[in-house]
Amino acid sequence: MKQKTLVDQIGTAHFFETSPKRIISLVPSQTELLYDLGLEDKIIGITKFCVHPYHFKSTKKSVGGTKKVHFEKIRLLQPDIIICNKEENTLEIVEELRKICPVWVTNIATIEDNFQMITDFGQLFNCRTEGQKWNDKLAFALSDFKNYIKDKEVKKVAYFIWKKPFMVAGSDNFINELLKLNHFENIYQNKGRYPEIELKKMRLDGDPDLVFLSSEPYPFAEEDAFEIGRHTHHAKTVFVDGEMFSWYGSRLLKAFDYFKKMHEKL
Structure with a gap:
């Protein structure tokens, strides 16, 4: 050099x-x-x-x-x-x-x-x-994944990262970038980067089709899924690997395969 x-x-x-x-x-x-x-x-x-x-x-x-x-x-x-x-x-x-x-x-x-x-x-x-x-x-x-995802319907999601207080991924961050790539519309993307939210207002905020509970930084459990899910009309609650949604760098290569498997299960 x-x-x-x-x-x-x-x-x-x-x-x-x-x-x-x-x-x-x-x-x-x-x-x-x-x-x-x-x-x-x-x-x-x-x-x-x-x-x-x-x-x-x-x-x-x-x-x-x-x-x-x-x-x-x-x-x-x-x-x-x-x-x-x-x-x-x-x-x-x-x-x-x-x-x-x-x-x-x-x-x-x-x-x-x-x-x-x-x-x-x-x-x-x-x-x-x-x-x-x-x-x-x-x-x-990335090109391969965009081809895979292009015909998938857009679903509304809430991506939870923390409890006490409940916090979600908002906009202007890597998580939201990968949600968009996956044809997920983040219902909190206009509320700041990592907003605190009230569960009782989830239906008013956008009433998601899917609730993602990330494995990091907070380790959500089954009781959290139940508590959060009952504040929506019909959302499916899914535990997701936080590394795949929030780690950048070389991890992104593994994330694309992870996302494909996730969509097959959804």
Whole structure:
């Protein structure tokens, strides 16, 4: 990598004389992507939520979560770069980390943003060929899925992510992007990014055909499905894999297959 300036997805310019060799990733889906780009040996620190690949929890240093990090542990690891995300990590964390080393922040709300992130990582870590391979695979799978879904009828959905208070996926986020791709009309897409909602108002809010209960960040149970479902007229309540709807990066390739199986069951 020659000396060059690269700009991350929140518009911050970074100048690197050489490609970063010591990476800390504070975003689970991006940790998985870095691994899939062949960068395992350069990853020195991850969060406790970085569960893919599985062996990282015993081979990489945990530096906390996504919202609470251990700054001293990070400093002692002497990273060349820290990978964050605008939604996953707070501005306060990012600003504190910048005192240690450059912090590259991604911002993923669309599939196009995802392609851009992979291209950026290819340039940043001198693995352009691997990055291009992944983008090609994802582009092919996306085209195939759009062909699969084109004749499916549009159904109204509510996608739940939290309880106490009840919260759902709204607009301007990756979950809503994938709901739209699947021909699901999000009844809360005009209520903000992750609105708190009242169950008793669900019928007025749009009365969904489907209620999705995500496996993360809150682990919904059968009693939750019953409680939520009785506030609709006829909705089918479905437990869905949150990683498939909210993880970007290379995980998207597995998501397309998951979505096809999901539609067959619906």
